Amino acid sequence: MENEKYSKELNVAVRVVHMACFLCEKVQKQLFSTNSDQVKSKDDDSLVTVADWSVQATICWMLTEAFGSQNISIVAEEDVQTLIKPESSALLEMVLTSVNECLAEAPRFGLQGPDKALGPSQILEAISKCNSTGGPLGRHWVLDPVDGTLGFVRGDQYAIALAMIEYGQVKIGVLGCPNYSVKDDGLNKYSQQKNLVESDDVGCVMYTSKGSGKAWMQPLILCDKRFEWPNSAKLIRVSSIDDPALATFCEPVERSNSDHSFAAGVANTVGLRKKPLRVYSMVKYAAIARGEAEIYMKFARSGYKEKIWDHAAGVLLVQEAGGVVSDAGGRSLDFSKGIYLEGVDRGIIACSGLALHEKIIGAVYDSWESSNL
Numbered sequence: 048m049e050n051e052k053y054s055k056e057l058n059v060a061v062r063v064v065h066m067a068c069f070l071c072e073k074v075q076k077q078l079f080s081t082n083s084d085q086v087k088s089k090d091d092d093s094l095v096t097v098a099d100w101s102v103q104a105t106i107c108w109m110l111t112e113a114f115g116s117q118n119i120s121i122v123a124e125e126d127v128q129t130l131i132k133p134e135s136s137a138l139l140e141m142v143l144t145s146v147n148e149c150l151a152e153a154p155r156f157g158l159q160g161p162d163k164a165l166g167p168s169q170i171l172e173a174i175s176k177c178n179s180t181g182g183p184l185g186r187h188w189v190l191d192p193v194d195g196t197l198g199f200v201r202g203d204q205y206a207i208a209l210a211m212i213e214y215g216q217v218k219i220g221v222l223g224c225p226n227y228s229v230k231d232d233g234l235n236k237y238s239q240q241k242n243l244v245e246s247d248d249v250g251c252v253m254y255t256s257k258g259s260g261k262a263w264m265q266p267l268i269l270c271d272k273r274f275e276w277p278n279s280a281k282l283i284r285v286s287s288i289d290d291p292a293l294a295t296f297c298e299p300v301e302r303s304n305s306d307h308s309f310a311a312g313v314a315n316t317v318g319l320r321k322k323p324l325r326v327y328s329m330v331k332y333a334a335i336a337r338g339e340a341e342i343y344m345k346f347a348r349s350g351y352k353e354k355i356w357d358h359a360a361g362v363l364l365v366q367e368a369g370g371v372v373s374d375a376g377g378r379s380l381d382f383s384k385g386i387y388l389e390g391v392d393r394g395i396i397a398c399s400g401l402a403l404h405e406k407i408i409g410a411v412y413d414s415w416e417s418s419n420l
């Protein structure tokens with residue numbers, strides 16, 4: 048089977064995403080342990096970028112270690128421009144600590160870390176190595192180190208997204224969702240800033256490989272536990288609801304990222320009755336794949352170009368869990384054109400099944416003329 052071809056890649060990808068979740072939870076706790084009156088927004092930004100850079104450095108280092116002989120290509124969101132400025136030395140120091148603390152835990156996740164702590168130049172090299180621009184040929188790893196920056200700083204939903212693309216097709220998708228509980232109804236149950244470590248109510252890592260027709264979810268590893276494959280993995284599946292009146296649709300929290308009123312018009316035309324579930328980050332794809340919502344609509348302003356790292360992992364998860372994803376004209380998303388999803392028609396639609404998908408696409412078509420997007 049095609050998907051078995053990538054079992055080593057999937058195994059390593061899942062473990063490094065668990066490591067990244069561990070790293071992010073630590074940084075997020077730091078963010079909230081500071082007296083909130085004293086946390087200026089600049090500090091919030093700094094901490095989130097510490098998480099971004101640290102995850103990127105950690106995952107790049109681990110992937111290079113595992114597959115280095117293949118001179119791997121990594122497409123990722125962050126670059127080192129800010130980090131190499133002299134005034135950023137304190138930030139770099141924080142990244143250094145965060146990466147080395149995480150890499151030191153690699154054996155707990157069944158992987159091998161460096162013999163000794165990495166120095167600043169090794170960290171900067173790892174971050175800047177992720178400068179591939181992807182494209183139609185060969186293999187590319189695609190990483191969004193912290194997707195849903197706002198969710199992260201607000202103690203809400205965010206995701207670590209890692210995918211592997213070969214010859215323009217997404218072959219592996221892994222999403223780490225530290226604040227999306229593994230329990231049923233995990234999105235609704237999430238309450239801000241709770242101490243996840245003291246309960247068994249932990250976040251999840253979801254993963255799949257193309258053609259498997261299966262997607263899986265594992266709980267995050269509690270602080271001193273060891274990761275043992277398959278780590279209580281559970282199969283996940285999209286919802287079987289196809290009646291619009293019973294369906295839940297999700298969309299970005301921020302109006303600047305998606306036109307809420309256009310989506311509301313489409314929802315109304317299709318006969319959706321429930322209020323939209325507004326969620327940060329690719330956790331929206333995760334919610335469809337887990338069967339907690341049936342529809343995800345995103346209508347970015349015209350001219351905005353979607354990046355492949357914001358979609359690759361989530362799209363494959365939804366598809367392999369039984370769902371359908373396309374642009375708002377019904378065409379497949381094209382991951383072969385470089386860092387952008389070129390030619391996206393109006394927006395992105397992910398659904399649990401074909402019947403709902405066709406209705407949404409039809410409603411977009413009907414509503415477009417009267418919209419001002």
Ligand SMILES: Nc1ncnc2c1ncn2[C@@H]1O[C@H](COP(=O)(O)O)[C@@H](OP(=O)(O)O)[C@H]1O
Nearest residue numbers: 193194195196299300303304327328347351357
């Ligand atoms: N003007 C815009 N329109 C649409 N999407 C945008 C946008 N600006 C940023 N985004 C993307 O939306 C993502 C957040 O998604 P959401 O709004 O669903 O939480 C951001 O990811 P990052 O948070 O990784 O930067 C970013 O890639």
Ligand SMILES: [Mg+2]
Nearest residue numbers: 191194195357
């Ligand atoms: Mg993103």
